[in-house]
Structures are given as structure tokens and as C-alpha cells.
Amino acid sequence: MNRFAELLDRLAYEPGRNNKLRLITGYFREVGDPDRGYALAALTGALSFKHAKPALVRELIAARTDPVLFGLSYDYIGDLSETVALMWPKAALAAHNNPPPPSLTEVVTTLRTLGKTELPKQLERWLDELDETGRWALLKLVTGALRIGISARLAKTAAAALGDKDPHEVELIWPGLSPPYLELFAWLEGRAEKPVNCDPAPFRPVMLAHAIEDADFAALDPADYIAEWKWDGIRVQAVAGRDDRGHITARLYSRTGEDITGSFPDLVPSLRLPGAIDGELLILREGRVQSFNVLQQRLNRKVVSPKLIKEFPIHLRAYDLLGDDENDLRELPFAERRERLERFVKKLDDPRIDLSSTVPFTSWDALTAARADPASAGAGEDADAVEGVMLKRRDAPYFPGRPKGQWWKWKRDPHIIDAVLMYAQRGHGKRSSYYSDYTFGVWTGGEGGDELVPVGKAYFGFTDEELLQIDRFVRRNTTEKFGPVRHVVHERDKGLVLEVAFEGLQRSPRHKSGVAMRFPRISRLRWDKPPREADRLETLERMLKEEAAEIEV
Amino acid sequence: MKPMRPQDILLPVAAGLCCKPGGFHIDPVRPVERAVITHGHSDHARAGHGVVLATQETLDMMRLRYGENFAGSTQVIHYGEEIRLGDVRVKFHPAGHVLGSAQIAVTCKDICIVASGDYKDAPDPTCAPFELVPCDVFITEATFGLPVFRHGDAADEVKKLLASVALFPERAHLVGAYSLGKAQRVIALLRQAGYDAPIYLHGAMETITHYYQSRGIALGELRPVKGVKKAALAGTITLAPPSATSDLWTRRFPDPVVAFASGWMRVRARARQRGVELPLVISDHADWDGLTSTIGATGAGEIWVTHGQEDALVHWCQSKGLKARPLDLVGYGDEEESETPIPDEAEA
Numbered sequence: 001m002n003r004f005a006e007l008l009d010r011l012a013y014e015p016g017r018n019n020k021l022r023l024i025t026g027y028f029r030e031v032g033d034p035d036r037g038y039a040l041a042a043l044t045g046a047l048s049f050k051h052a053k054p055a056l057v058r059e060l061i062a063a064r065t066d067p068v069l070f071g072l073s074y075d076y077i078g079d080l081s082e083t084v085a086l087m088w089p090k091a092a093l094a095a096h097n098n099p100p101p102p103s104l105t106e107v108v109t110t111l112r113t114l115g116k117t118e119l120p121k122q123l124e125r126w127l128d129e130l131d132e133t134g135r136w137a138l139l140k141l142v143t144g145a146l147r148i149g150i151s152a153r154l155a156k157t158a159a160a161a162l163g164d165k166d167p168h169e170v171e172l173i174w175p176g177l178s179p180p181y182l183e184l185f186a187w188l189e190g191r192a193e194k195p196v197n198c199d200p201a202p203f204r205p206v207m208l209a210h211a212i213e214d215a216d217f218a219a220l221d222p223a224d225y226i227a228e229w230k231w232d233g234i235r236v237q238a239v240a241g242r243d244d245r246g247h248i249t250a251r252l253y254s255r256t257g258e259d260i261t262g263s264f265p266d267l268v269p270s271l272r273l274p275g276a277i278d279g280e281l282l283i284l285r286e287g288r289v290q291s292f293n294v295l296q297q298r299l300n301r302k303v304v305s306p307k308l309i310k311e312f313p314i315h316l317r318a319y320d321l322l323g324d325d326e327n328d329l330r331e332l333p334f335a336e337r338r339e340r341l342e343r344f345v346k347k348l349d350d351p352r353i354d355l356s357s358t359v360p361f362t363s364w365d366a367l368t369a370a371r372a373d374p375a376s377a378g379a380g381e382d383a384d385a386v387e388g389v390m391l392k393r394r395d396a397p398y399f400p401g402r403p404k405g406q407w408w409k410w411k412r413d414p415h416i417i418d419a420v421l422m423y424a425q426r427g428h429g430k431r432s433s434y435y436s437d438y439t440f441g442v443w444t445g446g447e448g449g450d451e452l453v454p455v456g457k458a459y460f461g462f463t464d465e466e467l468l469q470i471d472r473f474v475r476r477n478t479t480e481k482f483g484p485v486r487h488v489v490h491e492r493d494k495g496l497v498l499e500v501a502f503e504g505l506q507r508s509p510r511h512k513s514g515v516a517m518r519f520p521r522i523s524r525l526r527w528d529k530p531p532r533e534a535d536r537l538e539t540l541e542r543m544l545k546e547e548a549a550e551i552e553v
Numbered sequence: 554m555k556p557m558r559p560q561d562i563l564l565p566v567a568a569g570l571c572c573k574p575g576g577f578h579i580d581p582v583r584p585v586e587r588a589v590i591t592h593g594h595s596d597h598a599r600a601g602h603g604v605v606l607a608t609q610e611t612l613d614m615m616r617l618r619y620g621e622n623f624a625g626s627t628q629v630i631h632y633g634e635e636i637r638l639g640d641v642r643v644k645f646h647p648a649g650h651v652l653g654s655a656q657i658a659v660t661c662k663d664i665c666i667v668a669s670g671d672y673k674d675a676p677d678p679t680c681a682p683f684e685l686v687p688c689d690v691f692i693t694e695a696t697f698g699l700p701v702f703r704h705g706d707a708a709d710e711v712k713k714l715l716a717s718v719a720l721f722p723e724r725a726h727l728v729g730a731y732s733l734g735k736a737q738r739v740i741a742l743l744r745q746a747g748y749d750a751p752i753y754l755h756g757a758m759e760t761i762t763h764y765y766q767s768r769g770i771a772l773g774e775l776r777p778v779k780g781v782k783k784a785a786l787a788g789t790i791t792l793a794p795p796s797a798t799s800d801l802w803t804r805r806f807p808d809p810v811v812a813f814a815s816g817w818m819r820v821r822a823r824a825r826q827r828g829v830e831l832p833l834v835i836s837d838h839a840d841w842d843g844l845t846s847t848i849g850a851t852g853a854g855e856i857w858v859t860h861g862q863e864d865a866l867v868h869w870c871q872s873k874g875l876k877a878r879p880l881d882l883v884g885y886g887d888e889e890e891s892e893t894p895i896p897d898e899a900e901a
Contacts, residue, residue, distance in 0.1 A: 010717075073699050082821060086701035483826070
């Protein structure tokens with residue numbers, strides 16, 4: 001447990017993806033079975049046991065510390081698990097009699113079977129045996145609050161690196177595996193054959209598109225491609241299959257292979273034909289696709305209430321068919337898969353699942369026109385939920401990853417505003433010596449005339465060279481410093497105008513301006529523009545009005 | 554005549570802790586006629602006093618920082634040596650904080666007060682170990698005066714650093730550490746752990762580190778980092794003042810891992826705030842267990858608590874039946890946090 005805690009501790013501070021991978025792979029290499037398997041389960045969220053309530057942790061610490069000292073300490077630290085982990089008194093055991101600290105395996109397997117009444121005593125024993133970091137990790141684990149910024153995908157990639165395997169391979173067999181993953185590690189270390197995925201509804205690594213640039217079109221022949229709308233929802237894979245007894249198992253996966261079925265129970269009954277659909281998750285109300293902002297109300301929910309299901313009815317719009325009953329269709333050309341998809345959706349005949357229509361075109365000019373005005377090119381009333389168009393080669397098999405020249409995405413032009421840089425903050429990791437996080441604002445009428453109000457934050461979109469320029473500007477034009485944050489000069493005639501591109505707007509009571517941007521990034525530095533000519537809040541409010549009516553939570 | 558009370562011997566005033574019957578101040582924050590100084594950190598050892606009484610090392614450090622004329626005159630005192638000042642006797646004992654650091658025992662008639670300055674009871678290869686001095690009144694610091702501060706074994710933290718160097722051989726490791734004391738202790742601990750490669754130093758650390766070496770403290774091969782090619786710094790360890798580890802200066806290193814050696818690194822939020830990737834819990838101050846066990850062991854019936862988390866420690870003393878009060882002394886920060894940042898563009 002202490003070694004696992006050390007890994008979590010280090011991961012919690014490490015900002016770089018590659019370095020996180022190195023740390024996890026290093027752990028897998030160093031630690032044997034079955035501990036590393038349970039660690040992989042913890043990192044991928046595959047562990048399940050009844051979590052301890054924070055109240056129990058409070059009771060345990062209250063029984064052994066002075067309440068005033070605990071209060072002062074908790075105030076200072078601000079996190080219950082961390083406070084308790086740090087101030088837990090050392091056990092008064094004879095040195096030679098100290099039991100060894102529990103292994104991760106012992107903790108996980110014990111928690112699985114432990115009765116509720118036995119938990120406090122057990123927790124107490126472990127806390128006595130572990131060190132500070134070990135106690136912290138234990139408390140985070142048992143209270144179910146292990147938030148360390150690691151995705152399941154990253155942990156699997158780290159495991160794959162142990163045997164120089166492609167993470168896709170691990171992803172493919174993953175649904176058939178369970179903790180502590182002995183057969184997975186045996187394969188990765190070359191001691192055994194690759195485990196066979198006998199999951200009836202396995203995930204298939206997804207195929208992704210490249211963003212198309214103007215220059216790319218010259219080399220492409222419109223006749224080779226099928227175009228379809230790119231819907232602004234969540235890309236998913238909906239898989240159904242029969243188990244040994246002939247029962248249908250249905251699962252919904254995110255594009256990284258995470259099982260998200262639990263969040264969308266309302267879609268499961270519709271997945272009753274064996275097959276694998278690649279599609280987009282959307283919210284439909286009275287047949288109309290709602291904006292991404294609306295869909296967002298259904299994401300990352302711990303509890304999916306009947307009310308939520310009713311108010312945000314989920315829908316699957318199908319792009320592609322990867323499997324039809326027992327048949328793997330991925331080797332077939334897209335045009336053929338598309339035909340099979342049409343038949344499959346028709347046979348399914350379910351109001352929650354429909355076909356994403358293709359966009360007929362004969363020339364790039366025609367497609368350009370359709371992309372500019374989806375409403376009159378077939379998207380009709382759903383045009384607002386169109387994020388752009390997708391181009392797929394008619395003869396392209398379904399390849400995992402992002403193969404060149406097969407699929408292209410051609411997004412609609414983003415919204416653009418000119419905003420003024422107001423505050424800058426240091427970045428993390430490689431960027432920790434640069435001011436690379438920018439808060440920008442637009443003009444609005446205040447008591448003493450026009451003033452800037454912050455409307456968003458962006459930390460990418462600029463080139464390395466532009467980062468150097470902004471960093472220099474920030475350092476030379478700082479008016480005040482607050483810890484890591486610098487106030488940068490922002491007056492009518494002094495300051496830096498940033499062209500900010502973003503995908504959408506949402507009303508937000510948390511922001512002073514009342515609006516929040518989706519996916520904002522710096523698209524250009526407007527050294528030429530004086531701040532007084534930057535945009536006004538009214539411009540954003542007008543854009544907001546068009547979307548606002550859709551959300552009612 | 555009224556019987557003598559402790560506050561008749563030592564009393565906090567604006568300039569610092571004043572000993573009226575002895576005619577001196579301990580670690581005064583303003584210029585005074587006669588100053589008695591516990592150790593060389595800049596918030597305790599300031600320039601401009603008339604006469605300064607301190608250990609040889611503390612006086613040398615003041616000279617290095619402020620120049621030859623930092624005081625009207627100086628007087629060296631050794632550990633265990635007792636001298637008479639006015640109506641009191643003053644004796645210096647090792648405090649285990651940094652090289653030359655001392656606790657000052659002030660005895661008047663039959664009352665003994667120990668002003669411990671900053672201290673730690675943990676082992677440190679770069680200075681004399683803390684000596685327990687029985688007394689009537691113990692003046693203790695409270696930098697880490699909360700039960701959440703448990704520092705553990707510094708050698709284990711250094712192992713963490715070395716494990717990281719082994720795991721990331723293509724990256725440079727930058728260890729933020731206060732230039733006086735902490736940096737040399739980290740270097741000595743690295744040597745104890747068997748690390749014998751050259752260790753690199755930020756320019757601001759060179760003078761004081763060379764002074765440590767001149768006092769016979771073995772630190773192995775040290776090199777200035779200035780002028781070394783970026784690629785050559787892969788897999789190396791560099792010691793730098795904490796403020797330097799988050800600025801332009803770091804751009805000369807290949808993908809640096811930023812570590813910080815401080816007792817504050819016990820608190821996750823503190824480490825994250827500073828953008829530290831590898832927090833090393835190494836402190837030159839006593840942790841909670843060190844403070845409470847030392848207080849108990851002095852046998853003092855009265856405890857004065859100063860700079861830090863006074864409330865918690867005063868509460869603890871009172872719960873143990875000891876007379877305790879916070880001592881309102883201003884001007885002492887924790888050197889680990891308050892070190893003046895180097896200007897942004899310096900050494901860029």
C-alpha cells in the first residue's frame with residue numbers, strides 16, 4: 001500500500017502526460033502481482049466496494065485527538081483525508097511487534113468482503129500501520145475520492161508500454177479482463193499468450209479524422225468521398241452482443257473505450273440487436289437536436305434520476321456499423337458499411353436511434369455551401385447542432401486511430417471576438433516559467449463609464465513564438481502581482497488585444513460577466529488593435545440569446 | 554524587594570526580545586546597542602547593531618552577507634561557554650537548526666530562561682546536534698506548530714529524489730532549498746545516500762556553500778551551473794533558491810523536475826500552489842512531535858511561544874498543565890517562505 005501511495009502521490013504533482021506514463025509503467029515493472037493489478041484497477045476505476053463515509057473518518061480521528069487541535073489543523077489543511085492522514089497519532093506498539101503495513105491487495109480484497117460494522121476497527125488498524133502518504137491514499141481510496149487526474153486510458157497505455165504493445169490491443173481485450181489482471185501482465189511480460197476477450201459486447205478502438213486544411217482539397221476527388229454532418233454531441237460506440245446463454249448484453253463506450261453505460265440507462269433497451277454502432281450521443285426534444293450545452297447537463301452525473309432522463313431524453317445518431325451480429329465489418333469499405341448500417345437501423349426501428357444523413361455534393365464548392373448553411377442543405381431545424389461536415393473515403397476500411405487521408409473533419413468556423421488581456425498566470429510543467437494562462441475581457445458599461453469585464457480564460461491556440469511574445473509583454477506590463485497571478489495593463493489605449501475563437505456560449509452565474517465560453521483559444525494576437533476597439537459584452541449577449549432558451553435547469 | 558519574575562528578565566519590545574538587566578536584545582529586528590544573535594538567517598541576524606555577540610559561524614555568515622562593517626564590534630562565544638552581561642549570565646547551546654545556530658540560556662538569580670531561536674531535534678550532518686537545556690522558562694518557535702506537521706526521516710526524502718533522477722535520466726532535477734543551511738544539508742544527505750556525481754549550484758548559493766566547506770563540512774564536488782550547456786544538465790541535480798525554481802532561470806535546464814525541500818511540503822496545497830512536482834519534506838525546524846517532546850523534556854513550567862502557529866502549541870501546553878502564552882514578536886518570518894524573490898530578469 002505504501003508503494004502504491006507513493007505512486008499516487010507522485011502522479012498528483014506530475015503535470016506531464018509522458019512523465020505520468022513513465023511513473024506508472026515504472027511502478028508496474030517494479031511491483032509484482034497481484035498488487036500492480038489492483039493498482040491498475042484503482043487507476044481505471046475498476047474497483048468496487050462500499051465506500052466509507054467521511055463521517056466515519058471524523059469519528060475515528062475524534063476518538064484519538066484533541067478537538068481544538070483537530071479543528072485548527074483541519075482549517076489549515078482544508079481536506080479531511082489529508083488532515084487525518086497527517087495527524088493520525090503514531091501507534092504505541094513495541095517496535096519489534098509492529099505488523100507490516102498492509103499491501104494494496106490486502107486492502108482491496110478485505111474491503112470487498114468486510115461487513116459495515118467491522119470497517120471502523122479495520123480502518124483503524126491500517127491507519128496505525130501505514131505512513132503519512134499511505135494513510136492519505138488509503139483514506140482517498142476507501143472514501144471513493146481518488147481524484148488524481150489519471151484517465152483509464154492513460155493507465156492502460158502505461159500497462160501496454162510494459163510489453164511494448166499498442167494500447168489499442170489492451171483496449172480490445174480489456175472488457176474481458178478483471179482485477180488483478182494476472183493474464184494481462186503475463187502476456188505483457190511475454191510469459192503467456194494474449195488473453196482472449198470473451199466479452200459479448202467488447203469495445204473496438206475508434207477511427208478518428210484529421211482536420212482538413214484549405215490546401216488539402218486540391219489533392220482530393222469529391223467522387224471518392226461521402227460527406228455527412230458532424231453533430232455536436234459525444235462520439236460513442238454502442239455495442240450489443242449475446243452471452244453464452246443467448247441473452248443480450250448492451251454497452252455504451254466513450255471514444256476512449258470507457259464504459260459509460262451506467263450514465264445512460266435509458267438507451268440500453270434500444271440496443272437490442274447484436275451489433276456495434278459508431279455514432280453520436282445527442283439530446284432530442286420533440287424530434288429536434290438540442291445544443292451541446294443541453295447535453296452537458298447529462299454528463300458526469302453520479303445519480304441518473306428519472307427526472308433527468310425525462311427532461312434530457314438521450315438519443316443515438318448512427319454514423320457507421322462496425323459489427324453486425326457475429327460479423328466483423330471493419331475490413332469492409334465505408335460505402336458498404338454505410339449500406340449495412342441503413343438496413344440495421346431500419347430493422348432496429350427504434351425512436352431513440354436514427355441514421356445520420358449524408359450530405360449530397362458533387363463539387364467542393366457545393367460542399368462549402370452546404371457547410372456554410374446546413375439548414376438548407378438537409379439539416380433543417382437541427383442545423384444549430386451541426387458542428388461541421390465529415391468526409392469519409394468510400395473505400396476506407398475502419399482503421400483504429402487516425403490514419404492519413406481516410407477521414408477528414410471540416411468544422412464550421414468558430415465564433416470569434418476581440419478581447420483584451422487582463423490577467424496572466426504561470427503555466428504548469430514545461431510552461432512553469434511562462435505566463436501562459438490568460439484571462440481576457442470585453443467592454444461593458446459600468447458606473448464610471450466603460451470597463452472591462454472578464455469573459456474567459458485560454459491557455460492554448462498560440463504558437464511557441466507567440467507565447468514568448470505574450471510572456472515578454474506580460475512581464476513588461478504588469479501593474480500588480482497576486483501570488484502567481486499578474487495584472488496586466490488593460491486601459492483604453494494601453495494593453496494587448498487577443499482574438500479569441502470559441503465554439504459556443506453558455507449563461508453562467510459563476511462568472512461576473514454572466515457568460516462562459518466553450519473551448520476558447522487564442523487565435524491571433526492583435527498588436528495592431530487598441531484595446532478600446534475590442535468587442536463589447538453586448539455582442540456576446542446577443543449570441544447567447546439564441547441558445548439560452550434551450551436550457552432550463 | 555519584589556521577587557524576580559521571568560518577564561523582568563526578558564520582555565518583548567518593538568526591537569525584539571529585550572533583556573533589561575543584561576542590557577541586550579536577542580535577535581533584534583531594529584538596530585540596538587548590544588545584540589545577542591541565535592543564528593545567521595537574515596530575519597534573526599540583521600546589520601547595524603553596536604556590539605554583536607554570536608558564534609563564530611553566525612558572525613562569519615553576517616560578514617558574508619552584509620560586509621565587514623555589519624556591526625560596531627563583535628564578540629565570539631562558543632557552545633557551552635558562559636559570559637556575564639550586566640546582571641545576567643548568558644550561555645550558548647547548539648540548536649541543531651543550521652551551522653552555528655544556538656539556543657541562548659539567560660540566567661538571572663535563580664531563574665533560567667532559554668531562548669531557543671529556531672531549532673530542530675532531527676539529525677543534520679551539517680551542524681552540531683540540538684542540546685536539551687533544562688530551564689524554568691522555555692521560549693519556543695512554532696513554525697510547524699500544528700499536529701499535521703510530521704517531518705519523517707529526511708534520508709527517505711532524499712531517496713525519493715534519487716529514485717526520480719534514476720527514472721528520468723534525460724531530465725534535470727532542480728531542488729529549491731533555502732541558501733543557508735537547507736541547501737548544504739540536502740547536499741550532505743545526497744552524499745550520505747551514496748550520490749557522488751557533481752552537484753550544481755545556482756549562483757546565489759555559492760558563497761555560503763563554500764563557507765560550509767571551509768568549516769570542514771564535506772559536500773563532495775560542487776560546480777556552478779552558470780555556463781553549463783543545457784544538454785549536459787540532463788540527469789544532474791542542481792540546488793537553487795526556491796524563488797528561482799519557477800522562473801526564467803529554469804529555461805536553461807532540459808525538461809526540469811522541480812523539487813522543493815521544505816517542511817511546508819507536507820501540505821499538498823502548498824506544494825501545488827508553488828508548482829512543485831517533487832515535494833521533499835525536509836525541514837530545519839522541529840516538527841510537532843519535536844516541539845512537544847522538547848517542551849516536555851526541558852522541564853520548564855512556563856512556555857513562551859513565538860513565530861508560527863502559536864495557538865495550537867499554547868493550547869497543547871495548557872492541556873498538559875503548563876503555563877503558556879504567545880509571545881508577540883514581529884519581524885520573524887519563516888525563511889523558507891519569505892526569502893526575497895530574485896528579480897525576474899536576473900540571470901535570464
